[in-house]
Amino acid sequence: MNITKKNYFELKESGFSILNFDKSIKSELLKTINIKINKLFKNKYKKDINQINKINDKKFINKFGNVSQRFFDFKTSKRFNELLKYQFKKNLRLNATMHNPTKSNIKFNNELTKKDFSFYWRIVRSDKNDVGKPHNDEQFWNLLDKKELNFRYKIKDKFKIWIPLYGVTKQNCLKVLNKKYFNKKKLSTIKINNIVKPNIDEKWIKKNQNKFTVCFKEKNAILFDYQTIHYAPINKNKKIRISCEATIIIK
Numbered sequence: 001m002n003i004t005k006k007n008y009f010e011l012k013e014s015g016f017s018i019l020n021f022d023k024s025i026k027s028e029l030l031k032t033i034n035i036k037i038n039k040l041f042k043n044k045y046k047k048d049i050n051q052i053n054k055i056n057d058k059k060f061i062n063k064f065g066n067v068s069q070r071f072f073d074f075k076t077s078k079r080f081n082e083l084l085k086y087q088f089k090k091n092l093r094l095n096a097t098m099h100n101p102t103k104s105n106i107k108f109n110n111e112l113t114k115k116d117f118s119f120y121w122r123i124v125r126s127d128k129n130d131v132g133k134p135h136n137d138e139q140f141w142n143l144l145d146k147k148e149l150n151f152r153y154k155i156k157d158k159f160k161i162w163i164p165l166y167g168v169t170k171q172n173c174l175k176v177l178n179k180k181y182f183n184k185k186k187l188s189t190i191k192i193n194n195i196v197k198p199n200i201d202e203k204w205i206k207k208n209q210n211k212f213t214v215c216f217k218e219k220n221a222i223l224f225d226y227q228t229i230h231y232a233p234i235n236k237n238k239k240i241r242i243s244c245e246a247t248i249i250i251k
Contacts, residue, residue, distance in 0.1 A: 001025060003087040011159065015179030016224035018217055021163065029244055030165045032076050033121050044088070049117060049166075050239050053126050060125065068109035070120045071101065072244070077117035086110060095251040102148040120163070123246040124172070124235045134205050134231040137247070139187060139198030141226065158226040159251035167239035174210040174222055179231040
């Protein structure tokens, strides 16, 4: 992985940038996910991971519904965090790190600890509504209870890295909206089952649909700003789609 000054310029200029990303790192991350999945299902999907498409919604949500269930192990996440820190320090002179799990993450998954890093993966089945609506991550961050994360340093900036690992095509890849089209007035909140959640003007999204950039480059990853509106469409591929992501805090 190589994060350059050009990437940082594009990030500030457009809200996103495509990174060169080592194939070997992707293979290692995917291998780790495969081990985790087959441990959960007693090697049922060892020969063909795409058989997950046959899991019913109830079982899928039970196994993968909460992000806390999809964290990488400490050894893997620590190694990736060190790589991020090195790249940002060496090339951009910035102090970067992934943050730790929230208190809710640890409560839901007691295998997590305060020392872990919030680095997690996601599975999207074929023709299933396993994807979220267009949003920016700042919306979720602003709704997060201050007690959930205990930072002992000042946050100067926040970025997201999204890494495609398996079954990613031009059709189902992440889409991002250039920051020049950003309109804060179109962002709002909505209450669902007495829980306040982020919301966005659907008519405005539909009107600006053709302005979204499809970030499809199989060997690469996408770095984007916390204000950048993004989403991934329903997976029309026969294969499941696997990706991973993390928040990068600039101290």
